Amino acid sequence: MSVDTLSVVVERDLPYPPEKIWRALTQPHLIEEWLMKGDFQPEMGHRFSLRADWGSVNCEVRAIEPGKALSYTWDTKDLRSIVTWTLFPSETGTRLRIEQTGFQPEQQPYYRGAQAGWPRFLDAMERVLRERN
Protein backbone atom coordinates (compact mmCIF):
# COMPACT_ATOMS: atom_id res chain seq x y z
CA MET A 1 0.00 0.00 0.00
CA SER A 2 1.04 3.58 -0.49
CA VAL A 3 2.56 5.86 2.08
CA ASP A 4 0.31 8.54 3.50
CA THR A 5 1.15 12.07 4.44
CA LEU A 6 -0.66 13.19 7.57
CA SER A 7 -1.48 16.70 8.73
CA VAL A 8 -2.57 18.28 11.97
CA VAL A 9 -5.12 21.08 11.65
CA VAL A 10 -6.42 23.19 14.52
CA GLU A 11 -8.78 26.14 14.15
CA ARG A 12 -9.66 28.60 16.86
CA ASP A 13 -11.89 31.68 17.01
CA LEU A 14 -10.09 34.57 18.65
CA PRO A 15 -11.72 37.84 19.77
CA TYR A 16 -9.03 39.99 18.15
CA PRO A 17 -8.64 41.53 14.71
CA PRO A 18 -6.32 39.85 12.19
CA GLU A 19 -3.73 42.66 12.45
CA LYS A 20 -3.19 41.95 16.13
CA ILE A 21 -2.82 38.23 15.58
CA TRP A 22 -0.52 38.89 12.65
CA ARG A 23 1.81 40.76 14.97
CA ALA A 24 1.89 37.82 17.38
CA LEU A 25 2.76 35.54 14.45
CA THR A 26 5.53 37.70 13.02
CA GLN A 27 7.25 39.78 15.70
CA PRO A 28 10.13 37.84 17.27
CA HIS A 29 9.66 39.31 20.76
CA LEU A 30 6.03 38.15 20.70
CA ILE A 31 6.76 34.80 18.99
CA GLU A 32 9.17 34.10 21.81
CA GLU A 33 6.42 34.60 24.37
CA TRP A 34 4.05 31.97 23.01
CA LEU A 35 6.06 29.69 20.71
CA MET A 36 9.85 29.71 20.82
CA LYS A 37 12.82 32.02 20.67
CA GLY A 38 13.88 32.73 17.12
CA ASP A 39 14.96 35.16 14.43
CA PHE A 40 11.88 35.24 12.24
CA GLN A 41 11.56 37.91 9.59
CA PRO A 42 8.48 38.31 7.38
CA GLU A 43 10.37 37.88 4.10
CA MET A 44 10.02 35.20 1.44
CA GLY A 45 12.91 32.77 1.64
CA HIS A 46 14.12 34.03 5.00
CA ARG A 47 15.72 31.20 6.97
CA PHE A 48 15.38 31.17 10.71
CA SER A 49 15.43 28.81 13.62
CA LEU A 50 13.20 28.37 16.62
CA ARG A 51 14.93 27.22 19.76
CA ALA A 52 13.60 25.45 22.81
CA ASP A 53 15.11 23.47 25.65
CA TRP A 54 14.57 20.21 23.76
CA GLY A 55 16.29 21.37 20.56
CA SER A 56 15.63 23.57 17.59
CA VAL A 57 13.47 23.80 14.51
CA ASN A 58 14.85 24.93 11.14
CA CYS A 59 12.48 27.07 9.15
CA GLU A 60 12.28 28.92 5.87
CA VAL A 61 9.50 31.30 4.91
CA ARG A 62 7.61 29.82 1.97
CA ALA A 63 4.59 32.08 1.62
CA ILE A 64 3.56 35.35 3.16
CA GLU A 65 0.46 37.44 2.67
CA PRO A 66 0.41 40.11 5.39
CA GLY A 67 -2.55 39.81 7.72
CA LYS A 68 -3.85 36.77 5.89
CA ALA A 69 -1.46 33.85 5.54
CA LEU A 70 2.02 32.73 6.49
CA SER A 71 3.77 29.48 5.68
CA TYR A 72 7.20 28.17 6.62
CA THR A 73 9.04 24.89 6.64
CA TRP A 74 9.33 23.21 10.04
CA ASP A 75 12.22 20.77 10.03
CA THR A 76 13.53 19.12 13.16
CA LYS A 77 15.56 15.95 13.46
CA ASP A 78 14.09 13.62 10.82
CA LEU A 79 10.81 15.52 10.42
CA ARG A 80 10.28 17.54 7.24
CA SER A 81 7.06 19.47 7.57
CA ILE A 82 5.37 22.73 6.65
CA VAL A 83 3.42 24.98 8.99
CA THR A 84 0.77 27.24 7.47
CA TRP A 85 -1.15 29.91 9.35
CA THR A 86 -4.33 31.31 7.85
CA LEU A 87 -6.37 34.19 9.29
CA PHE A 88 -10.04 34.55 8.41
CA PRO A 89 -11.77 37.73 9.60
CA SER A 90 -14.97 36.86 11.47
CA GLU A 91 -17.83 38.79 13.06
CA THR A 92 -16.24 38.38 16.47
CA GLY A 93 -12.60 38.76 15.49
CA THR A 94 -10.55 36.19 13.64
CA ARG A 95 -10.71 32.51 12.93
CA LEU A 96 -7.10 31.34 13.07
CA ARG A 97 -6.10 28.10 11.35
CA ILE A 98 -2.82 26.28 11.84
CA GLU A 99 -1.95 23.35 9.58
CA GLN A 100 1.21 21.30 9.94
CA THR A 101 1.67 18.86 7.09
CA GLY A 102 4.34 16.29 6.33
CA PHE A 103 4.00 13.60 9.00
CA GLN A 104 4.63 10.05 7.83
CA PRO A 105 2.59 7.23 9.37
CA GLU A 106 5.65 5.89 11.22
CA GLN A 107 6.25 9.32 12.77
CA GLN A 108 3.50 8.91 15.35
CA PRO A 109 5.45 10.64 18.15
CA TYR A 110 5.77 13.80 16.04
CA TYR A 111 2.17 13.51 14.86
CA ARG A 112 0.78 13.01 18.37
CA GLY A 113 3.10 15.68 19.69
CA ALA A 114 1.79 18.23 17.22
CA GLN A 115 -1.82 17.34 18.04
CA ALA A 116 -1.15 18.01 21.70
CA GLY A 117 1.27 20.87 21.15
CA TRP A 118 -0.54 23.29 18.87
CA PRO A 119 -3.56 23.78 21.15
CA ARG A 120 -1.13 24.55 23.98
CA PHE A 121 0.79 27.03 21.81
CA LEU A 122 -2.55 28.62 20.89
CA ASP A 123 -3.42 28.89 24.58
CA ALA A 124 -0.12 30.68 25.14
CA MET A 125 -0.73 32.94 22.14
CA GLU A 126 -4.14 33.85 23.54
CA ARG A 127 -2.54 34.88 26.80
CA VAL A 128 -0.09 37.10 24.91
CA LEU A 129 -2.92 38.62 22.88
CA ARG A 130 -4.93 39.33 26.01
CA GLU A 131 -2.05 40.87 27.93
CA ARG A 132 -0.66 42.97 25.08
CA ASN A 133 -3.43 45.41 24.26
Add this chain to the structure above:
Amino acid sequence: MSVDTLSVVVERDLPYPPEKIWRALTQPHLIEEWLMKGDFQPEMGHRFSLRADWGSVNCEVRAIEPGKALSYTWDTKDLRSIVTWTLFPSETGTRLRIEQTGFQPEQQPYYRGAQAGWPRFLDAMERVLRERN
Protein backbone atom coordinates in the same frame (compact mmCIF):
# COMPACT_ATOMS: atom_id res chain seq x y z
CA MET B 1 -9.55 29.55 26.58
CA SER B 2 -11.35 29.09 23.31
CA VAL B 3 -12.63 25.86 21.88
CA ASP B 4 -10.69 24.41 18.98
CA THR B 5 -11.97 22.63 15.94
CA LEU B 6 -9.73 19.76 14.91
CA SER B 7 -9.37 18.10 11.53
CA VAL B 8 -7.88 14.88 10.25
CA VAL B 9 -6.09 15.14 6.92
CA VAL B 10 -4.59 12.21 5.02
CA GLU B 11 -3.01 12.45 1.58
CA ARG B 12 -2.02 9.52 -0.59
CA ASP B 13 -0.48 9.20 -4.05
CA LEU B 14 -2.36 6.68 -6.14
CA PRO B 15 -1.19 5.29 -9.50
CA TYR B 16 -4.56 5.88 -11.16
CA PRO B 17 -6.06 8.78 -13.07
CA PRO B 18 -8.53 11.08 -11.29
CA GLU B 19 -11.48 9.75 -13.33
CA LYS B 20 -10.98 6.25 -11.97
CA ILE B 21 -10.72 7.46 -8.39
CA TRP B 22 -13.75 9.67 -8.91
CA ARG B 23 -15.78 6.61 -9.82
CA ALA B 24 -14.70 4.87 -6.61
CA LEU B 25 -15.78 7.97 -4.66
CA THR B 26 -19.18 8.37 -6.30
CA GLN B 27 -20.58 5.02 -7.48
CA PRO B 28 -22.57 3.34 -4.69
CA HIS B 29 -21.58 -0.21 -5.67
CA LEU B 30 -17.91 0.81 -5.43
CA ILE B 31 -18.34 2.98 -2.31
CA GLU B 32 -19.83 -0.07 -0.64
CA GLU B 33 -16.70 -2.08 -1.38
CA TRP B 34 -14.24 0.23 0.38
CA LEU B 35 -16.27 2.49 2.69
CA MET B 36 -19.84 1.62 3.58
CA LYS B 37 -23.15 0.72 2.05
CA GLY B 38 -25.16 3.77 1.10
CA ASP B 39 -27.30 5.63 -1.39
CA PHE B 40 -24.91 8.35 -2.53
CA GLN B 41 -25.78 10.42 -5.58
CA PRO B 42 -23.46 13.05 -7.03
CA GLU B 43 -25.94 15.92 -6.66
CA MET B 44 -25.71 19.08 -4.58
CA GLY B 45 -27.93 18.82 -1.53
CA HIS B 46 -28.52 15.08 -1.93
CA ARG B 47 -29.02 13.44 1.45
CA PHE B 48 -27.80 9.93 1.97
CA SER B 49 -26.70 7.60 4.70
CA LEU B 50 -23.76 5.26 5.04
CA ARG B 51 -24.44 2.14 7.03
CA ALA B 52 -22.09 -0.17 8.88
CA ASP B 53 -22.45 -2.80 11.57
CA TRP B 54 -21.75 -0.23 14.28
CA GLY B 55 -24.34 2.28 13.11
CA SER B 56 -24.90 4.81 10.38
CA VAL B 57 -23.62 8.15 9.16
CA ASN B 58 -25.96 10.87 7.91
CA CYS B 59 -24.61 12.83 4.98
CA GLU B 60 -25.56 15.65 2.65
CA VAL B 61 -23.61 16.65 -0.43
CA ARG B 62 -22.23 20.14 0.09
CA ALA B 63 -19.88 20.61 -2.86
CA ILE B 64 -19.18 18.68 -5.99
CA GLU B 65 -16.76 19.35 -8.83
CA PRO B 66 -16.61 16.21 -10.98
CA GLY B 67 -13.18 14.61 -11.05
CA LYS B 68 -11.78 17.25 -8.71
CA ALA B 69 -13.56 17.68 -5.39
CA LEU B 70 -16.42 16.31 -3.35
CA SER B 71 -17.63 17.40 0.06
CA TYR B 72 -20.39 16.08 2.28
CA THR B 73 -21.50 16.35 5.86
CA TRP B 74 -20.64 13.37 8.05
CA ASP B 75 -22.91 13.30 11.10
CA THR B 76 -23.08 10.37 13.46
CA LYS B 77 -24.30 10.31 17.03
CA ASP B 78 -23.06 13.61 18.51
CA LEU B 79 -20.42 14.27 15.85
CA ARG B 80 -21.09 17.01 13.30
CA SER B 81 -18.32 16.96 10.73
CA ILE B 82 -17.58 17.51 7.05
CA VAL B 83 -15.61 15.20 4.79
CA THR B 84 -13.91 16.73 1.77
CA TRP B 85 -12.15 14.78 -0.96
CA THR B 86 -9.77 16.56 -3.29
CA LEU B 87 -8.06 15.00 -6.32
CA PHE B 88 -4.85 16.51 -7.67
CA PRO B 89 -3.55 15.07 -10.97
CA SER B 90 0.11 14.09 -10.60
CA GLU B 91 2.82 12.73 -12.88
CA THR B 92 2.20 9.24 -11.60
CA GLY B 93 -1.56 9.39 -11.25
CA THR B 94 -3.43 11.26 -8.57
CA ARG B 95 -2.73 12.72 -5.19
CA LEU B 96 -5.88 12.10 -3.17
CA ARG B 97 -6.61 14.20 -0.11
CA ILE B 98 -9.25 13.45 2.51
CA GLU B 99 -10.04 16.02 5.16
CA GLN B 100 -12.55 15.48 7.94
CA THR B 101 -13.18 18.61 9.95
CA GLY B 102 -15.39 19.33 12.94
CA PHE B 103 -13.91 17.37 15.85
CA GLN B 104 -14.07 19.09 19.22
CA PRO B 105 -11.22 18.60 21.69
CA GLU B 106 -13.41 16.48 23.98
CA GLN B 107 -14.30 14.18 21.07
CA GLN B 108 -10.99 12.32 21.19
CA PRO B 109 -12.52 8.90 20.43
CA TYR B 110 -13.95 10.23 17.16
CA TYR B 111 -10.75 12.13 16.38
CA ARG B 112 -8.49 9.15 17.07
CA GLY B 113 -10.91 6.87 15.27
CA ALA B 114 -10.77 9.01 12.13
CA GLN B 115 -6.97 9.10 12.26
CA ALA B 116 -6.85 5.33 12.33
CA GLY B 117 -9.85 4.79 10.08
CA TRP B 118 -9.16 6.87 6.98
CA PRO B 119 -5.84 5.17 6.14
CA ARG B 120 -7.62 1.82 6.39
CA PHE B 121 -10.46 3.02 4.16
CA LEU B 122 -7.82 4.25 1.69
CA ASP B 123 -6.17 0.82 1.80
CA ALA B 124 -9.52 -0.73 0.95
CA MET B 125 -10.11 1.81 -1.83
CA GLU B 126 -6.71 0.96 -3.29
CA ARG B 127 -7.65 -2.69 -3.41
CA VAL B 128 -10.87 -1.81 -5.25
CA LEU B 129 -8.97 0.41 -7.68
CA ARG B 130 -6.45 -2.35 -8.37
CA GLU B 131 -9.04 -5.07 -8.87
CA ARG B 132 -11.47 -3.04 -11.00
CA ASN B 133 -9.50 -2.16 -14.10
